[in-house]
Amino acid sequence: MSAHYTPQPRKPLPEGFLKALQGLFGDRLQMGEAVRLQHGSSEAHFTPSLPDAVVYPRSTEEVVSLVKLCGAAQVPVIPFGAGTSIEGNTIPVRGGVTVDLSAMDAIIAVNAEDFDCTVQAGVRREQLNEHLRDAGLFFPIDPGANATIGGMAATRASGTNAVRYGTMREAILSLRVVMPDGREIRTSRRARKSAAGYDLTRLMIGSEGTLGIITEVTLRLHGIPEAISSAVCSFETLEGAVDTVVQAIQIGVPLARVEILDDMQMRAVNRWSKLDYPELTTLFFEFHGSQTYVEEQVRTVEEIAGMNGGGEFSWSNLPEERSKLWKARHEAYYAAVNQRPGAVGWATDVCVPISRLAECITQTKIDLEKSSVPGTILGHVGDGNFHVVFSVDPNVPEEMVEVEAINDRLVRRALAMDGTCTGEHGIGLGKQDWLVAELGDAVDIMRLIKNAIDPHNLFNPGKIFASGAC
Known part of the structure; x- marks a missing residue:
């Protein structure tokens, strides 16, 4: 199953759209090639695909205005946090407007007595923990990169502390989300539990910007250990x-x-x-x-x-x-990739029941020892999740083919052990076929949800579902 993708045909922007966009954002609308390349590239091996424009909203209300404008013009919208995802999750394969949420970096409220806080989506996790330190609190989810909280929610991030504190799924109490029709919703209140209706919070967590744009996040916090x-x-x-x-x-x-x-x-x-x-x-x-x-x-x-x-x-x-x-x-990812000058990274991850972890890693290690491409193994062994990072020469197409074959065997191995094709990277562009192999008809239900919420397929199109679907 291929981890490559073909950029999709893109429509030219409607006449007058950019002028209207500039009216909303002024100099916070950027169209320079360097900025567009930054937002159209990935930490990993995927071919860049540039957005038509990049905007930097400062509030949920500005995101609402943007979504309504793009909806009326049928222009794709791609949310963007820190750009640290590695399955091509934010690459605008059909063009459109990238919504860089980094300017929405306010810590709105810290409720120390309730062990929770509310932040805008562009707050970085290190920034948040620096702010919380004096209150004796910390936010434990640590994916390694200094990612944004909104991006971590959108990709259901976890990381090094997951064995004790869980993932973003457990860490989030509520979300503020702008929907594809321009409505702004709050998925739940701050209560620690609720049986009120469908769990929209969990629906949005891990949706990779395909169902809504997360603008605020309410998080569980923990006391700093003695x-x-x-x-x-x-x-x-x-x-x-x-x-x-x-x-x-x-x-x-x-x-x-x-x-x-x-x-x-x-x-x-x-x-x-x-x-x-x-x-x-x-x-x-x-x-x-x-x-x-x-x-x-x-x-x-x-x-x-x-x-x-x-x-x-x-x-x-x-x-x-x-x-x-x-x-x-x-720094392990960068250490692995930079084993060879000029190399690009190909990172993959799987997760299996911990009783099968040694077997899965051992068999993967045998593949790596036979490979001509340098590859390393690292992972969150306490929850059965591990990564393989390849250092690939982009000028040697045969290396991409070889790595793809190793990745295929790894994912098949994990699925045969009742594991998953991705423990924390998400589906993005790289694991769309594997999602179907893993969940079968359940993916059709996901497509129904996507089509119901985003019938024009304007929110981060081309992600999660294979080409030609959603």
């Missing part, structure tokens, strides 16, 4: 590393984060981040809780690691040491 410790441990075998995590979870250790990096990824990290970790399959851990409880967790996991062939279990509660470790993890 103690935080991080640890790193290398293993002679991949199975030993995975078994350590599975056994720790099975006996109830509340791991806050646990990440796996294979030997090739550790080699890339050492070179990129100027570190000297053993170039073996390695686990990065983080533990949250009281000082006593954290120390107990560390001792328990250290003992389990030792029984599974783990080497030195090095841990620290010093902030600078923890920052160094997680900075290396967050």
